[in-house]
Amino acid sequence: MSADRRTVIAAQLEAAAGVCEREGARLTELRRRVLGLILEAEGPVTAYQLLDRLKETRKRAAPPTIYRALDFLISRRLIHKLERLNAFVPCIETGHEHAAQFLICRQCGTVIEIEDHAAADALEHAAEREGFHPRRAIVEIEGTCALCFHP
Amino acid sequence: MSADRRTVIAAQLEAAAGVCEREGARLTELRRRVLGLILEAEGPVTAYQLLDRLKETRKRAAPPTIYRALDFLISRRLIHKLERLNAFVPCIETGHEHAAQFLICRQCGTVIEIEDHAAADALEHAAEREGFHPRRAIVEIEGTCALCFHP
DNA sequence: CGGCATTAGATATATTATAGCGTAGTGTAG
DNA sequence: CTACACTACGCTATAATATATCTAATGCCG
Numbered sequence: 001m002s003a004d005r006r007t008v009i010a011a012q013l014e015a016a017a018g019v020c021e022r023e024g025a026r027l028t029e030l031r032r033r034v035l036g037l038i039l040e041a042e043g044p045v046t047a048y049q050l051l052d053r054l055k056e057t058r059k060r061a062a063p064p065t066i067y068r069a070l071d072f073l074i075s076r077r078l079i080h081k082l083e084r085l086n087a088f089v090p091c092i093e094t095g096h097e098h099a100a101q102f103l104i105c106r107q108c109g110t111v112i113e114i115e116d117h118a119a120a121d122a123l124e125h126a127a128e129r130e131g132f133h134p135r136r137a138i139v140e141i142e143g144t145c146a147l148c149f150h151p
Numbered sequence: 152m153s154a155d156r157r158t159v160i161a162a163q164l165e166a167a168a169g170v171c172e173r174e175g176a177r178l179t180e181l182r183r184r185v186l187g188l189i190l191e192a193e194g195p196v197t198a199y200q201l202l203d204r205l206k207e208t209r210k211r212a213a214p215p216t217i218y219r220a221l222d223f224l225i226s227r228r229l230i231h232k233l234e235r236l237n238a239f240v241p242c243i244e245t246g247h248e249h250a251a252q253f254l255i256c257r258q259c260g261t262v263i264e265i266e267d268h269a270a271a272d273a274l275e276h277a278a279e280r281e282g283f284h285p286r287r288a289i290v291e292i293e294g295t296c297a298l299c300f301h302p
Numbered sequence: 303c304g305g306c307a308t309t310a311g312a313t314a315t316a317t318t319a320t321a322g323c324g325t326a327g328t329g330t331a332g
Numbered sequence: 333c334t335a336c337a338c339t340a341c342g343c344t345a346t347a348a349t350a351t352a353t354c355t356a357a358t359g360c361c362g
Contacts, residue, residue: 026328028340047318060342067319068341083234084289086318086349101274103283116277119270123252123292126267131297132254138235138291141274146282177359179309198349211311218350219310237318237349309358318349325342332335 001040009039012094016078019095025076033057034069035090038079044087044111082111084140089113101139107148152191160190163245167229170246176227184208185220186241189230195238195262233262235291240264252290258299 016035020027027035037053038045047066054061070088073079077095079088082102091100092113099120103112120137127134167186171178178186188204189196198217205212221239224230228246230239233253242251243264250271254263271288278285 026339030341062343063319064321064343065341072340083291101277103278103281103285105283106286112281112283114277114281116273119273119277122267122270122273123290126252126265126270127254127292127294130254130263130265131300132256132263132292132294133296133300134254134292134294135257136293138289138293139274140234140289141278141283141285142287142289143278143283143285145284149282149284177308179358181310213312214350215312215352216310223309303362305360305362307358307360309356311356312354314352314354316349316351318347320347321345323343325340327340328338330334330336330338332333 009036012039012090015094016076019078020076023076023095025072027076030058030065031069031072034066035073035078038073038088039090043109044082044085044089046085046087050088080113082140083138084142085111099137102141103145104140104142105145105148106142107144110145110147112145160187163190163241166245167227170229171227174227174246176223178227181209181216182220182223185217186224186229189224189239190241194260195233195236195240197236197238201239231264233291234289235293236262250288253292254296255291255293256296256299257293258295261296261298263296 013032013036017027017032034050034054037050047063047070051061051063051066054066070079070081074081077091077097079090080100081088082104084104089111093115099115099117101114101116101119103114105111119139123137123139124134164183164187168178168183185201185205188201198214198221202212202214202217205217221230221232225232228242228248230241231251232239233255235255240262244266250266250268252265252267252270254265256262270290274288274290275285
């Protein structure tokens with residue numbers, strides 16, 4: 001990993017620590033380490049991939065270790081779960097409520113997070129027209145990314 | 152189950168048979184039975200729930216039996232998979248390509264399928280602005296349905 | 303009928319996720 | 333400072349979801 005990338009990740013971890021502190025949540029060593037592993041990953045990473053990596057430095061880690069850390073990080077909006085992939089990625093907008101939408105490339109597996117308010121609003125209105133009170137929208141669009149697309 | 156409901160389900164099965172025949176796909180006895188079980192269910196139903204029900208009449212059914220039938224039904228657009236729930240529901244618009252969006256009530260578990268073109272278009276445009284070529288959008292909105300909502 | 307493709311049976315195993323209970327650390331009211 | 337409540341974590345087991353692989357049966361088409 002480049003020095004630049006390490007610096008960026010360190011800054012993201014500090015930002016996460018700030019978010020947690022302001023909200024009275026404890027970003028423990030374990031949780032910070034798991035968040036670090038997700039930030040280091042090049043793309044979506046599964047719970048058991050994280051577990052394998054975590055075990056390199058924390059031999060006694062078991063599935064609940066990872067799932068509890070993931071639950072915490074999701075509850076603090078520091079990461080997202082991609083339901084389609086059963087995998088996890090960092091939030092682009094650390095620690096804030098935001099409308100998240102994901103573009104998943106079927107060729108290369110790359111995932112791009114976007115935040116499109118027009119689409120989010122349209123979905124909210126569509127739900128409300130049914131008398132439904134939306135709390136969270138899962139939006140995962142599968143297709144081909146710009147780099148993989150050859151017409 | 153009411154006689155009315157049985158009639159409706161029989162009609163839905165016939166419609167599915169028609170769709171398959173027109174497309175040269177084989178709605179075998181097994182696949183028809185699994186689709187029937189999904190139509191009979193009051194709400195989303197998991198693969199293993201289906202397997203248990205299927206076993207009542209087909210003792211030798213095993214997980215691959217169900218998963219293969221589900222894959223077929225999804226490929227023919229006769230059912231949807233809800234990624235958030237790992238569960239399956241019938242399509243409202245049997246056998247046609249359509250923009251499907253789901254409203255999932257956290258209180259009662261009811262799932263409502265809607266088809267909102269404004270939201271679907273907004274998502275498509277958002278994806279295309281990233282140079283992405285969307286093929287399928289997974290949209291599952293969690294919240295509270297009209298019946299469960301008490302302000 | 304014979305050959306090919308599709309479907310289904312059968313067994314095993316992989317992958318993803320949670321339950322339940324005990325222990326240790328942390329903050330805090332008394 | 334200490335007893336209590338609370339949270340986090342360790343640990344073991346197990347549940348729930350899904351797929352791989354090989355073989356047998358079935359249907360289709362020439």
